[in-house]
Each structure stands twice: as C-alpha cells, then as structure tokens.
Amino acid sequence: MARKKIIAGNWKMNTTLKDGVKLAKDVKKKAKLGKNVSVIFGVPATHLHAVKMGIGRSTKLSVAAQNFNANDGGAFTGEISANMLKGISVNHVILGHSERREIFGEDDKMIAAKVSQAINNKITPIFCCGEPLKIRKSKKYVSFVAAQLRKGLFHLSAKDFSKVIIAYEPIWAIGTGMTASPEQAQEIHKKMRGMITKKYNAKIANNTSILYGGSVKPANAKELFSQPDVDGGLVGGASLKAKDFLAIIHAM
Ligand code: PGA
Numbered sequence: 001m002a003r004k005k006i007i008a009g010n011w012k013m014n015t016t017l018k019d020g021v022k023l024a025k026d027v028k029k030k031a032k033l034g035k036n037v038s039v040i041f042g043v044p045a046t047h048l049h050a051v052k053m054g055i056g057r058s059t060k061l062s063v064a065a066q067n068f069n070a071n072d073g074g075a076f077t078g079e080i081s082a083n084m085l086k087g088i089s090v091n092h093v094i095l096g097h098s099e100r101r102e103i104f105g106e107d108d109k110m111i112a113a114k115v116s117q118a119i120n121n122k123i124t125p126i127f128c129c130g131e132p133l134k135i136r137k138s139k140k141y142v143s144f145v146a147a148q149l150r151k152g153l154f155h156l157s158a159k160d161f162s163k164v165i166i167a168y169e170p171i172w173a174i175g176t177g178m179t180a181s182p183e184q185a186q187e188i189h190k191k192m193r194g195m196i197t198k199k200y201n202a203k204i205a206n207n208t209s210i211l212y213g214g215s216v217k218p219a220n221a222k223e224l225f226s227q228p229d230v231d232g233g234l235v236g237g238a239s240l241k242a243k244d245f246l247a248i249i250h251a252m
Pocket of ligand 1: 010169173174175176177213214215216234235236237238
C-alpha cells in the first residue's frame with residue numbers, strides 16, 4: 001500500500017476558540033480529499049475538544065495537540081497528559097517542534113520520552129526535526145538531522161516506529177517566507193528515508209510519511225509535494241486561512 005499523504009496545520013498560539021472551530025469547519029466543508037490523503041489540525045490545547053466535536057467523526061480529518069507532558073500525571077502545573085488527550089479522542093500530537101526546542105528548551109532526551117509516551121498511549125507522534133540556518137550553511141545539516149532522528153526516534157522498536165509521522169522543518173524556513181526549494185526538501189527527505197531503511201528496513205522506510213514544513217504556501221505546495229519523498233506538509237501561517245489551507249490540501 002502506498003504511504004499516507006498528510007497535510008497538517010499547526011495553528012501555534014493563534015485563533016480564538018470561536019474562530020478556530022469555524023476555520024476547521026470551513027476546511028471540512030470544502031476539502032476534497034483523495035483516497036490516500038488526510039488532514040490534521042494542530043490546535044491550541046483549549047480548542048482540542050471543540051474542534052474535535054466540530055469536525056465530527058471522520059477517518060480523514062484528525063486533531064492534534066501541539067505538545068504534551070511525558071509523565072502520566074501529577075504535580076506538573078500547566079501541563080497536559082496523554083491520558084487527557086485520549087479522554088477527548090485526540091489521537092495525534094506534534095512533538096519536538098523547533099519552537100518547543102528553542103524557546104522552551106526541550107532537548108532530544110525529553111522529546112524521546114514524549115515520543116515513547118505517545119506510542120504507549122496509542123497517540124500518533126508527528127515528530128519534528130530540522131536544522132538552523134548556521135548548520136545549513138555549514139553543510140552539516142544531514143548529520144544534524146540524522147542525530148535528531150537517532151536521539152528522538154530510533155529508540156523505538158520497528159513496530160512502534162512504523163506508527164510515527166515525521167516532519168522535516170528547516171528552522172530557517174519557518175515563518176520566514178523562505179522556503180526550502182523542492183530539491184532541497186527532496187534531498188534531505190530521501191536521506192532520512194535512507195537512514196530509516198538502515199536502522200529498520202526498506203518496508204518501514206517506504207511506509208513512513210515524511211512531511212515538509214517551513215513557509216508552505218498555495219504558491220509552492222504543488223512543487224514541494226511533487227517530490228517523490230515529500231509526503232505532505234506541516235503548515236503554520238497558511239493553515240490559519242481556510243482558503244489558503246484548502247489550496248494547499250488540494251495541491252496534494
Ligand atoms: P510556517 O510554520 O508554515 O508558518 O513557516 C511551519 C511550522 O512551524 O510548523
């Protein structure tokens with residue numbers, strides 16, 4: 001079976017509840033999704049339940065948290081747990097986003113623990129990785145991203161790894177308007193698939209969805225998605241307007 005094509009929106013800390021629910025409903029109403037294509041809304045914690053209810057039962061539309069805590073529960077003021085997500089039928093979580101890594105100091109070890117916690121709770125992790133501009137310029141980006149994969153994901157068994165979605169998001173392209181060229185995205189996606197083949201096997205590598213993120217827009221989506229190893233996108237800014245997000249979905 002062909003691997004899944006996925007368009008995920010990352011709303012970050014944007015939208016009110018009312019606007020967020022409307023946005024998800026507008027997308028649901030107009031999205032024409034091919035057989036193998038699905039859409040995930042990565043929404044603020046306060047919106048998870050309402051957006052989930054708003055889109056209703058669907059095999060093609062899902063809601064993702066943007067973060068959670070690796071502990072089961074207890075004295076962790078301000079945090080949310082896997083169990084809380086399960087309780088409202090949220091089955092995806094974005095982990096290791098560069099903003100979590102850079103602003104909130106999440107390191108590889110913490111992210112690896114969250115990945116395990118997600119898998120143990122039957123929540124699909126959308127694992128983000130990607131290099132800063134300095135590393136891109138130094139040409140060491142392949143080994144940088146390889147280390148992120150190794151430290152954040154490669155502790156998983158083959159069976160568990162096959163449940164993961166990966167998003168490659170070069171930090172220099174996030175929210176900057178500067179997009180990786182289709183060739184740049186393809187190059188590293190292919191290398192990542194090669195790493196997965198080496199660590200696990202070709203079948204698992206071929207079935208892993210690897211999304212590209214970083215200033216995906218209606219104008220560049222089609223070209224990016226046409227690359228053989230780019231299986232969709234993780235979209236920030238452009239996921240906040242139904243029209244733009246729909247255009248990106250329909251570019252898949
Ligand atoms: P952007 O964000 O599309 O606004 O660049 C992508 C992301 O951070 O996931």
